[in-house]
Amino acid sequence: MIAGIDIGGTTSKIGLVLDGRVLRQTRIPTTGHADDHAFAQALATAVRSLLADEGGGSLEAVGIGAPNANQFTGIIEMAPNLPWKHDVPLARMLQDRLNVPAVLGNDANAAALGEWRYGAGKGYDDLLVVTIGTGVGSGFIVNGSLLLGSAGNAGELGHMTLAMDGRPCTCGRKGCLEAYVSIRGMRQTYAELANDLDLLKEEGVKCIADAAHAGDRAAQRTFEETVHWLAVGLANAVAVTGPRRVVLFGGIVRSGDLLLAPLKKAFHSALLNIYQGRVDLTVSALPDDDAALLGAAALTTIPMKIRK
Amino acid sequence: MIAGIDIGGTTSKIGLVLDGRVLRQTRIPTTGHADDHAFAQALATAVRSLLADEGGGSLEAVGIGAPNANQFTGIIEMAPNLPWKHDVPLARMLQDRLNVPAVLGNDANAAALGEWRYGAGKGYDDLLVVTIGTGVGSGFIVNGSLLLGSAGNAGELGHMTLAMDGRPCTCGRKGCLEAYVSIRGMRQTYAELANDLDLLKEEGVKCIADAAHAGDRAAQRTFEETVHWLAVGLANAVAVTGPRRVVLFGGIVRSGDLLLAPLKKAFHSALLNIYQGRVDLTVSALPDDDAALLGAAALTTIPMKIRK
Numbered sequence: 001m002i003a004g005i006d007i008g009g010t011t012s013k014i015g016l017v018l019d020g021r022v023l024r025q026t027r028i029p030t031t032g033h034a035d036d037h038a039f040a041q042a043l044a045t046a047v048r049s050l051l052a053d054e055g056g057g058s059l060e061a062v063g064i065g066a067p068n069a070n071q072f073t074g075i076i077e078m079a080p081n082l083p084w085k086h087d088v089p090l091a092r093m094l095q096d097r098l099n100v101p102a103v104l105g106n107d108a109n110a111a112a113l114g115e116w117r118y119g120a121g122k123g124y125d126d127l128l129v130v131t132i133g134t135g136v137g138s139g140f141i142v143n144g145s146l147l148l149g150s151a152g153n154a155g156e157l158g159h160m161t162l163a164m165d166g167r168p169c170t171c172g173r174k175g176c177l178e179a180y181v182s183i184r185g186m187r188q189t190y191a192e193l194a195n196d197l198d199l200l201k202e203e204g205v206k207c208i209a210d211a212a213h214a215g216d217r218a219a220q221r222t223f224e225e226t227v228h229w230l231a232v233g234l235a236n237a238v239a240v241t242g243p244r245r246v247v248l249f250g251g252i253v254r255s256g257d258l259l260l261a262p263l264k265k266a267f268h269s270a271l272l273n274i275y276q277g278r279v280d281l282t283v284s285a286l287p288d289d290d291a292a293l294l295g296a297a298a299l300t301t302i303p304m305k306i307r308k
Numbered sequence: 309m310i311a312g313i314d315i316g317g318t319t320s321k322i323g324l325v326l327d328g329r330v331l332r333q334t335r336i337p338t339t340g341h342a343d344d345h346a347f348a349q350a351l352a353t354a355v356r357s358l359l360a361d362e363g364g365g366s367l368e369a370v371g372i373g374a375p376n377a378n379q380f381t382g383i384i385e386m387a388p389n390l391p392w393k394h395d396v397p398l399a400r401m402l403q404d405r406l407n408v409p410a411v412l413g414n415d416a417n418a419a420a421l422g423e424w425r426y427g428a429g430k431g432y433d434d435l436l437v438v439t440i441g442t443g444v445g446s447g448f449i450v451n452g453s454l455l456l457g458s459a460g461n462a463g464e465l466g467h468m469t470l471a472m473d474g475r476p477c478t479c480g481r482k483g484c485l486e487a488y489v490s491i492r493g494m495r496q497t498y499a500e501l502a503n504d505l506d507l508l509k510e511e512g513v514k515c516i517a518d519a520a521h522a523g524d525r526a527a528q529r530t531f532e533e534t535v536h537w538l539a540v541g542l543a544n545a546v547a548v549t550g551p552r553r554v555v556l557f558g559g560i561v562r563s564g565d566l567l568l569a570p571l572k573k574a575f576h577s578a579l580l581n582i583y584q585g586r587v588d589l590t591v592s593a594l595p596d597d598d599a600a601l602l603g604a605a606a607l608t609t610i611p612m613k614i615r616k
Contacts, residue, residue, distance in 0.1 A: 077582075126458035140548065142462075145451055149550015150434035151586045154450075155549040159580045160539050163472070171580055232469050239464040240448065240548045242457015272467045272479055274385075278459045 001057050003047045003098070004297035006107065007066035007090075009081040014046040015231045015293035016054055018090060020118040022290040024050050024203045032257060036088045042095035062094050062102040063299035065110030072152035072300075080170075087191040103164035107131075107292070109146055109155060111249055112139020113302065114295030120285040124161040128243040129284075130234070131252035135170070136178040140241050147241070147301055157237050158182070163227060181226055183252065189225050194218035209255045223258040238275050249284040249291065309365050311406070312605035313354045314415065315374035315398075317389040320588035323601035324362055328426040330598040332358050344396045345521040352405035370402050370410040371608055373418030373600060379607075380460035385438075407449020413607040415439075415600070416463060419557055421610065422603030424475070428555045428593040436551040437592075438465060438542070440558035441476070444486040448549050454610055455603040465545050466490070470537060488537040491560065497533050500572045502526035517563045531566040539574035543596065549562050 001021070005012045008030060015025035033039040051059060069081035074091030075084065080188055087307040091104035112129035123128060127141040136158030140147040147154045156293075158178035159171050166175025167188065177187050183205050190208050191197050193215075211219035234246055246267075253259060260283060267281050286294060309331070314321040316338060323333035334354055341347040359367060376387035378395050382399025385389065400410035413421075420437035423429040429437060435449040444466030448455040455462045466486035467479050474483025475496065491513050497515050499505050503522075519527035542554055554575075560570060568591060575589050594602060 014513065124458075126462075142450055142455055142457070143453055144528050147450055147549060149450070150432075150552035151550060151583070152436075154548065154550030156580055156582070159547050160544045162470075164540070173578075173580070177368070193424060228472075232472070236468045236544065239467050240462065240545060241455060242459060242462030244458035248313075268470065270481075272464055272481070274461050274464070277461070278461075306342075 001051075001054075002297040002300050003050070003062045004293035004295070005043060005047075005062065005064040005094075006030055006110070006292035006296050007064065007076075007082070009067075012043065013293055014043060014050060015290070015297070017056075017163060017294060017297035020294065022293050024054055025175040025289075025293060026050060031083050031165065033083070036084045036086075036090075037093070039083075039306070040090060040093035040097060040161065044094060046077075047098060057219075059100050060099055061100050063084050063093065063102045063110070063114055064090055064102065064294040065107040065296040065299060066104060067107055069104045069106045069284065070152045071103075071105045071109065071148055074102070076104070086221075101300070102180075103299045103302070106137070106139070106153070107157070108137025109139040109148075109159060110157075110295035110299050111137065111291065112141060112295070113298035114144060114286060115247045115249070115290055116141050117292070117298045117301065118286065119268075119292050119298060120282050121245060124243070124245045126241065126243045128157075128234070128237055129242065130246065130248050132181060132230075132248065132252045134184055135182050138237070140242050142243075157233060160233055161174075162233060162236075173206045180229040181233065186226050186252070187223055190218060190222040191261070193275060195219050195223075203297045205255070206254050209258055212258055220258075223255070224262070226252075227259060227266050231263060231270045234267050234281070235270035238279055243279055246279060247284055248282045249282070251288075253283050309359075309362075309367055310605040310608055311358070311367060311370045311541050312601035312603070313351060313355075313370065313402075314418070314600035314604050314612060315372065315384075315390070317375075319599055320345070320351065322351060322358060323598070324358050324604035328602065330601050331368040332362055332600060333597075334358060339391050341391070344392045344394075344398075345401070347391075348398060348401035348405060352402060355406060363583075364398060365406050368408065369408050369608040370406055371418070372398055372402065372410065372412045373415040373604040373607060374398065374412060376410045377414045378460045379411075379413045379417065379456055382410070384412070407421070409608070411607045411610070413604075414445075414447070414461070414463070415528060415603075416445025417447040418603035418607050419445065419599065420449060420463075420603070421454060421606035422594060423555045423557070424601055425447050425606045425609065426468065426594065428590050429553060432547065432551070432553045434551045436465075436542070436545055436549065436554045438554065438556050440489060440491075440538075440556065440560045442492055443495070444488050444567075446545070448545075448551070450549050450551075465541060466568070468541055468544060470541060470544075485537060485541040489534055489541065492532050494530055494560070498530040501529050501533075512558050512596075516603055517566055520566055526539040530561070532570070534560075535567060535574050537568045539571060539578040542575050543578035543580070543583075546587055547580055553589060554587060554589045555592055556589070557594075559596075561591050
C-alpha cells in the first residue's frame with residue numbers, strides 16, 4: 001500500500017492507494033498548525049489512523065503532491081499559497097515519521113503521473129496533462145519519463161506568455177496562459193466582457209456556464225475566448241514536446257458543449273500541419289475525488305534524482 | 309569514422325567525422341539529379357571518394373541531417389524546399405549503398421546533438437539548441453536524451469504561436485516565432501518599420517546590422533523587436549522543458565552588441581521567477597562550416613526508434 005498525500009492551500013487530503021484504487025481517505029486542514037513540524041506530525045498521524053482503520057497492512061512508501069514542490073530536493077519552496085514562507089523539507093519530515101521512503105512532487109506532475117499510470121494517459125509514452133483550476137498546471141511525459149527539467153521544475157505551461165503586454169498574472173509577469181484560462185482568468189474575462197467589475201469576485205465557472213446556457217452573450221464569449229487561448233497554448237506545447245495525447249483535468253473541462261467540443265476544433269486548427277491527426281485531446285478518466293491522491297501515490301513510482 | 313551528410317535546399321555537404329572533428333569535407337548540388345536514387349548514388353560516391361582521399365579507414369555509420377526528416381522512419385517527408393515531393397527513404401537508400409547503418413534526422417535535431425556532443429552544450433543533460441537562419445529550428449535534450457516526441461517530430465519552437473492574428477507564416481498559420489525572428493522575419497520587420505516594402509527582397513541581416521550601427525533607427529528597432537520576440541519564445545520553451553542552458557546558432561546571433569547582449573537581458577526578464585539564475589544563454593562554439601556535419605554525424609549516436 002502507498003500513502004498518497006495532496007497538499008492544498010486550505011485542506012490536505014490523505015489516502016491509502018493499492019493497485020490504482022483509493023482504499024480509504026481522509027482530510028486535515030493545511031492551516032492552523034503551530035508550525036510545519038506540527039503539520040507533518042498531523043499528516044503522519046492521519047496516515048497511521050487510515051492504516052489502523054484498514055486493519056493494518058504494510059505501507060511501502062509515501063507520495064506527496066504539493067504546490068511549489070521540488071522533486072529533486074523533496075522541499076516545498078516558498079509556496080505563496082501555503083502557510084509557511086520558508087523551505088519545508090516535507091519528504092524528509094514524513095520519511096522520518098513513517099519510516100518508509102517519501103517522494104515529494106509538484107501537484108501538476110503528480111496529476112500527470114496519475115493519468116499516465118491509472119487514467120486516460122495509460123500506455124502513452126508521450127503525454128501532456130493539463131489541470132485547470134484556480135491556476136493552470138501541467139505535467140509532460142516524454143520518452144516514457146516525467147519531464148522534470150534541469151532543476152526539477154519543468155512543465156509550467158500556465159506561465160507560457162501568450163499575450164504580449166497582456167493581463168497581469170499572479171507570477172508578476174504579463175499575458176500568461178493562466179491569466180486567461182484559469183477560473184480566475186475566466187472570471188476576469190466575464191467581468192470585462194459584461195462590463196461589470198463586481199462579477200470579478202462573485203462568479204464561479206458554473207455560474208458563467210449557466211449564464212451562457214441561458215443565452216447571456218458575455219458568458220458565451222467568455223467561453224469562446226477561453227477556448228481560443230487554451231487551444232493556442234496547447235498547440236504551442238505540442239510543438240515543443242510532440243505528445244500523442246493531451247489529457248485535461250478540472251471542473252472547467254466538464255463544461256462539455258461550452259468548452260470541450262469547441263476546444264477540440266480550435267486545437268486541431270491551431271496545430272502545425274505535421275501534428276495534424278497525430279495528437280488527440282481528451283478529458284481525465286479519474287474520479288475527481290481520487291485523482292490527486294492517485295497522482296500523489298504515483299510520484300513514488302519515479303526515482304528521486306537529487307542534483308546539486 | 310562516421311560520414312556526416314547535411315542536406316540543404318541547393319547544396320548538400322558530406323564530411324568524414326572522427327572524435328568530434330571534421331577530417332575532410334566536400335559538397336554536391338542537391339538539385340539537378342535525375343531522381344532521388346541518382347541523388348543517393350551521388351552522395352554515396354562522394355562518401356567513397358572522401359574515404360579514398362583519407363587513405364582508406366573504416367566507415368562505421370552514416371548520419372544524415374535534412375529538413376522534414378522523420379527520425380523514426382528514416383524518411384524525408386514531403387519537404388517543401390527539396391526537389392522531391394514524395395517520401396524519400398534516404399536512410400535505407402544510403403545504408404544499401406554503403407553497407408553501414410544510416411540514421412536520418414531533422415536538421416535542427418542534428419544541430420542540437422552536435423552542440424550537445426561536441427559544442428557549447430557538452431555535459432548538459434537538459435539543453436535547448438535554437439538555430440536561426442531563413443527559418444527557426446530547435447532541438448531539445450531532456451533527461452539526457454534527444455526529445456523526439458511520439459511521432460519523431462517534436463521541437464518546432466519556430467512554429468510556436470506568439471502573436472494572435474499575427475503575421476502570416478510559411479506554415480500557413482499566423483504569428484509564429486519564425487515569422488518574426490528568422491532572417492525572413494527580420495527583413496519584413498525592417499521593411500515595415502522603414503515603410504519601404506522594396507527592402508523586403510533586398511536586405512540581408514548583415515545590411516540591417518550595418519544600417520543599425522550607422523544610426524538608422526528603423527534598423528535599430530528591427531533588432532529590438534527581434535530580441536523581444538526571441539526572448540519571449542525562449543522563455544516559453546524554458547517553461548516547458550526547464551533546460552540548464554540555451555545555445556543559439558546562426559549568423560544572426562553573431563551580431564553581438566545588437567542581438568546577444570540585449571537578448572540576454574530580455575531573456576532573463578522574460579523568465580518565470582523559478583527559472584531565474586537556473587538557465588544560461590550562450591552561442592554555438594562550433595565552427596560554422598563544420599557544425600551541420602558534426603550534428604549529422606552525432607545523429608548516429610542515438611538509437612533509431614521505428615514506431616508504427
